[in-house]
Amino acid sequence: MEEIKVKYFVDGIDELCYVAGKSDWIDLHAAEDVDMKAGEFRLIPLGVAIELPEGYEAHVVPRSSTFKNYGLLQANSMGVVDYTYRGDNDQWHVPMYATRDVHIDKNTRISQFRIMKNQPPLVFTRVEHLTGPDRGGFGSTGK
Numbered sequence: 001m002e003e004i005k006v007k008y009f010v011d012g013i014d015e016l017c018y019v020a021g022k023s024d025w026i027d028l029h030a031a032e033d034v035d036m037k038a039g040e041f042r043l044i045p046l047g048v049a050i051e052l053p054e055g056y057e058a059h060v061v062p063r064s065s066t067f068k069n070y071g072l073l074q075a076n077s078m079g080v081v082d083y084t085y086r087g088d089n090d091q092w093h094v095p096m097y098a099t100r101d102v103h104i105d106k107n108t109r110i111s112q113f114r115i116m117k118n119q120p121p122l123v124f125t126r127v128e129h130l131t132g133p134d135r136g137g138f139g140s141t142g143k
């Protein structure tokens with residue numbers, strides 16, 4: 001098992017828990033009570049900073065039930081936590097947009113994350129033409 005250091009910014013939220021055999025995504029908790037009005041945007045603190053293993057990043061997405069239960073949409077669709085975001089003050093947050101008035105209790109599980117290997121270093125070379133077969137452009141395969 002990979003050991004990962006986690007700093008908790010507040011008391012009263014559950015510690016991160018890897019549930020073997022169910023899913024390898026790990027739930028994240030709101031670190032404070034949150035009240036939002038319909039149409040409001042808020043950066044909700046998740047109460048943790050995490051020292052990611054070298055060569056990894058984390059992807060943060062909503063739990064499947066978050067919209068149904070709270071009417072919240074993650075404003076950046078998916079959060080990317082870089083390997084370099086790993087210091088004492090690098091608390092994770094989730095940007096949320098409220099589609100209705102909502103109250104969320106501190107410690108509510110609103111998001112989930114997993115870690116992913118970084119892609120290899122890339123070099124981009126400008127060319128006039130590509131050598132691959134043409135697929136027909138955006139939206140060309142059907143309705």
Ligand SMILES: O=c1ccn([C@H]2C[C@H](O)[C@@H](COP(=O)(O)OP(=O)(O)OP(=O)(O)O)O2)c(=O)[nH]1
Pocket residue numbers: 060076078079080081082083084085091092093094095
């Ligand atoms: O949903 C998110 C997305 C990002 N982050 C943190 C981790 C990430 O490493 C850092 C910066 O994110 P990113 O590079 O995507 O944002 P930016 O808008 O380009 O900001 P920066 O100027 O800090 O790079 O913010 C979160 O806590 N939650």
